[in-house]
Amino acid sequence: MLAHLIALDWGTTSLRAYKLAADGQVLEQRSLSSGIMQLPKAPRFIAGRECTDGFELAFDEACGDWLDAQPDLPVIACGMVGSAQGWREAAYRDTPANVANLGTSLQIVRSLRGVDVHIVPGVIQRSHLPNVMRGEETQVLGVLQTLSREAGTDLLIGLPGSHSKWVEVSDGCIVHFDTFMTGEVFAVLSEHSILGRTQQRGGSFDGEAFDRGVQVALSADGEIGVLSTLFSARSLGLTGELSATAQADYLSGLLLGHELSALASVQRRRRNSMHLPSIILIGNAQLCSRYSRALGACGFARVTLAEQATERGLWQLAVAAGLVAAMPSR
């Protein structure tokens, strides 16, 4: 089947390439480790010239053969490729952001082979403490496309990761979002702090230890805050109450519990209601499974997982940009 679009999800540590058909369906997809912080270095010939530019090399690896077969295919990309450290900076667009205003703000970089790569800008929320996202906006828009218009108001979209994002939407727009550095805090504490020294990792997921961590965050003991409860991942080990193999998942549950109990408080205050919104999660299946588990414990009763959010979002943005034609019957 003839392709109509190449869509790239190009982050810090990975690059995913999708070849999409006329209706946006995925014909082929690839996953490379050529994120913008680990670009390829080995020179190769591109368009008859020896090339050493990492972005060109990664781009060629990801979809050079697709473009050889169909040289006129439009290309769209989202993620850190549009950051100041990326291939070409695509300046943040302010909230509220939707498919129409992001799709008409694509930044173009012309590749060595003459093909234009259209880069999706990130989104900035100029609140007192500003918030930014790059890549997540595309995923959120991909999910919104599959929802009815009315779904927005009672909905919160979660994107777990190194920096998890919680996105409030309304009328097809990203209107507000919060960031939590939970994933990165877990990683640096496990790799570089005293807590990691006694962790024995590599076993299967210890759900009991994870749930215990969540419950500590939600308990009266948790009110002293995460900077203090963290130490229990060590002190419970010293007293023999938490085994070395359980410590990493306990810490993970503890951090997610603090994140999600704070999220629940903030949501209740903003909505001026005890009622918590439905959650749609986007992201890595294992991480989403941890979040689902902790969300339930924190009072979020309705949690579903979104699929193909990135490729759907990139397709929608390409339609809005006029790179591909929308299917009449959608």
Place this chain on the structure above:
Amino acid sequence: MLAHLIALDWGTTSLRAYKLAADGQVLEQRSLSSGIMQLPKAPRFIAGRECTDGFELAFDEACGDWLDAQPDLPVIACGMVGSAQGWREAAYRDTPANVANLGTSLQIVRSLRGVDVHIVPGVIQRSHLPNVMRGEETQVLGVLQTLSREAGTDLLIGLPGSHSKWVEVSDGCIVHFDTFMTGEVFAVLSEHSILGRTQQRGGSFDGEAFDRGVQVALSADGEIGVLSTLFSARSLGLTGELSATAQADYLSGLLLGHELSALASVQRRRRNSMHLPSIILIGNAQLCSRYSRALGACGFARVTLAEQATERGLWQLAVAAGLVAAMPSR
């Protein structure tokens, strides 16, 4: 003047040695980098034998010449030297802990030169989330010795550090304490997370940036918790609102603000009163100065600094252990 006691404050990264007179006054003191995680390795002759044991080598460096001059001097040591990774483990003693019960629980290790080193045990609080300290108990007891008996109830003793401790005392006893991993969290985030990448460090203390961080933690924006507000150290940089040179002190203020606002809440709840206790700080002068500044902003109105807490505590414990005689006129 003749010495009566050698007192060692032997932690993870440093070893301080004090030679004390009959009234506990410091005759001489030394500071070495031979903490238990960085013991000397170069072999040397001790008591006529070639020695390669790191603890023996460090002990000899710290006070070998003092013992050569007065071989019968008693030796007392506190800190991580008594941990499972130390020279000899001195099992934790439960709270409540005071000079009498710690002083009669010293663990003895006989050194190569035949001198006994008396190691002070750490203290454990077997609360639902347990807490432990090693070294800080000695400092707290050293401060209590200088206070009137009645001072305890309206008092909180703070020991800023990698893991700060906040200690409640009553009738000369350590009765309750909390730990915050604030210092270590600051260090690992600055050295290993994305927040460190844009920090430009090495300048003088930026009080304005520090105070701003404290205020963010105390503000309505801070209610979302530290896992989220952390990200502002990056996002304020991205929007040009926080310079690279200001980011480290902003982050420091933010973390201390979250620690101390949680501490204030917990203290008010435990005391069932809006009134906050007086604070006595023990520790590194620069760090205590940061804490004093943030404590004031968090509503702790009376903050004083303690001096010579460690050597006073070690002296008191040696008296209780019968290693030295108490001066009759104290």
